[in-house]
Amino acid sequence: MEVSNLVKHYGKVEAVRGVSFAVDEGSCFGLLGPNGAGKTTTIEMMEGILAPTSGTVLFRGEPVGHRFREKVGIQFQNTALPEFITVRETLELFRSFYPSPRSLDEVISLCSLEDILGRDNRKLSGGQRQRMLLGIALVPKPEMLFLDEPTTGLDPQARRNFWDLIEGVKREGTTILLTTHYMDEAEALCDRIAIVDQGKIMEMDEPERLLSKHFSGQIVRLPVQEAGAEAERILAELGAEETAGHWDIASLALDETMQRLLQARLNLDGLSIHRPDLEDLFIKLTGSSLRS
Ligand SMILES: Nc1ncnc2c1ncn2[C@@H]1O[C@H](COP(=O)(O)OP(=O)(O)O)[C@@H](O)[C@H]1O
Numbered sequence: 001m002e003v004s005n006l007v008k009h010y011g012k013v014e015a016v017r018g019v020s021f022a023v024d025e026g027s028c029f030g031l032l033g034p035n036g037a038g039k040t041t042t043i044e045m046m047e048g049i050l051a052p053t054s055g056t057v058l059f060r061g062e063p064v065g066h067r068f069r070e071k072v073g074i075q076f077q078n079t080a081l082p083e084f085i086t087v088r089e090t091l092e093l094f095r096s097f098y099p100s101p102r103s104l105d106e107v108i109s110l111c112s113l114e115d116i117l118g119r120d121n122r123k124l125s126g127g128q129r130q131r132m133l134l135g136i137a138l139v140p141k142p143e144m145l146f147l148d149e150p151t152t153g154l155d156p157q158a159r160r161n162f163w164d165l166i167e168g169v170k171r172e173g174t175t176i177l178l179t180t181h182y183m184d185e186a187e188a189l190c191d192r193i194a195i196v197d198q199g200k201i202m203e204m205d206e207p208e209r210l211l212s213k214h215f216s217g218q219i220v221r222l223p224v225q226e227a228g229a230e231a232e233r234i235l236a237e238l239g240a241e242e243t244a245g246h247w248d249i250a251s252l253a254l255d256e257t258m259q260r261l262l263q264a265r266l267n268l269d270g271l272s273i274h275r276p277d278l279e280d281l282f283i284k285l286t287g288s289s290l291r292s
């Protein structure tokens, strides 16, 4: 799929401000960004549900139109389900909309739905509901699967279970476009990601390459505190950057960095050291946290 110079305005709101990227066949592409970044607006233009203000979306070189709809599976950010019917009945309902749907058994095993087939839709937990919605999206045997924040609000165990299902779908060769505001999810599932903020792509590449492009070594993080002139000088020398109540210091040699901090007579309570991840990159690019 190829997206070029995509723009969407809602009145005065510039939700998407010119994004371009390509999704390779069989890969998982992630749009990673905070609430309001324009992820849903972008994905819905790709799905052919929302008309762009300008720009183009091509699937195998053709504009997305009627035929495209038969080749895609969509899991929306919010979905209302029919009430008073069971998971099995819901899957049968959606299967009835397609000329040659996937078999019920296959959907059940792909999404681990065995245990909840007889359950009323209203009685599903968050994780069970997302599994069933994935099942519905997979009914048409899609070439392209769209997942809009599929794990938001799930507990950590349910999120990991969902990731396992996505891995299974990837192994089938399905192309996936995923949006998320969880950097660990993007890192775990996506072959390439675009970091989006305020309707624009800040950076785009394979997660590992993005990290090695922007960081080397490790990050020493220290709570911001009163610092005298000498400490200020050392912090400046170490290249400390203040974000969200911390100083972050990129360190290539931990022993040296620690010695300098001791010399600065800073209070080291609450100090932590970690390898940079996509969250750090987001902060570096935008100056704010993904979770804020
Ligand atoms: N139908 C709409 N009318 C007006 N503004 C909208 C509409 N849908 C989204 N927006 C605005 O567009 C921006 C991007 O929203 P959205 O694409 O939903 O972001 P995300 O999915 O990344 O949270 C936000 O500022 C949001 O308030």
Ligand SMILES: [Mg+2]
Binding pocket: 039, 040, 041, 077, 148, 149
């Ligand atoms: Mg959204």
